[in-house]
Amino acid sequence: MNQEEQYNEFDKKYEKIVSDYDIRKIKKPENYNNLTYEDEEKQNYAQKVANMYIAFSNEMYKLIEEMNKYMNETKKRENIIQELKELRIDCIMMYIQSLQEKTKIDNEIHSFNMMKAYQNILSHKKELKKLIKDGEERDKKILEMMGIFLSIFSLIGVNLSFFSNIKDIDIWNILLLIVVINVLLSDAIKVIFSIIRKEKVETIVEKIFRKIITCIKEKTK
Known part of the structure; x- marks a missing residue:
């Protein structure tokens, strides 16, 4: 299998991962922006999205590893075609972006929990006084x-x-x-x-x- 054929195989896998783990498939609650993480709807949605990003990043990482292995073996014999290099960069960018989005959700939940804990402390402080x-x-x-x-x-x-x-x-x-x-x-x-x-x-x-x-x-x- 030459590089063009291998590129097509990798590109199909890439498109399949992007399609299978598209977060737009997860139904977003109505009035999402007005909800807080105390609302069960927002909690469930955020958890589904976070899980989707985790699964997406895992699959994309496997593809990147597969491409790296192929390209390392191929470059010993011939130069790597530009399409393969660009596809790998796209895969890496998508992988990084998915991790950033997952971290963003985690930070939002963490900030909400910290604020709630702080409010509880203030409430207990007033009761103690x-x-x-x-x-x-x-x-x-x-x-x-x-x-x-x-x-x-x-x-x-x-x-x-x-x-x-x-x-x-x-x-x-x-x-x-x-x-x-x-x-x-x-x-x-x-x-x-x-x-x-x-x-x-x-x-x-x-x-x-x-x-x-x-x-x-x-x-x-």
């Missing part, structure tokens, strides 16, 4: 409740201790001391709650002190 915030609010309420009970028992304990130790003190002095003790304890409790809530509060002692300073300023005018 909400859980942390809810936990902080719950802990704050627990601390407030504990503070209230401790405050009540502290006031009761201080007053009982005070009454148990008094003997011959005037009743008005006793009442005055009770008022002072309870005011100081109330201010201390306010300060504790302000620290827990991270808020600025003005205690009774601060109010009295501010009032005294205001009176002094008015008197010295």
Whole structure:
């Protein structure tokens, strides 16, 4: 078989591969451009196209190998005709193009999966922040409740201790001391709650002190 006849044989094989693995035979879904890879139709179509490119590239690679073997043996005896050289170049170009198209599909799917994974991470991050915030609010309420009970028992304990130790003190002095003790304890409790809530509060002692300073300023005018 001379080179012209062999060229015709290779050309027939080339045309057959191109015809058998034509992606236009795969029906493209309607509104394809509006679909995402979450849609089953687009997933199935992309997978069929990718498989077609894989099969096409495999067959084209076999043909290229066959042509290389023939041309390497032939060039030892005579020069290779231009038609064979050009056909082999066409086969190589088609092979490379099929691999590029397959890679393009893989990249689209990979990019979509990465974006979906990123969105899932953001969603979980928001949920985690909400859980942390809810936990902080719950802990704050627990601390407030504990503070209230401790405050009540502290006031009761201080007053009982005070009454148990008094003997011959005037009743008005006793009442005055009770008022002072309870005011100081109330201010201390306010300060504790302000620290827990991270808020600025003005205690009774601060109010009295501010009032005294205001009176002094008015008197010295």
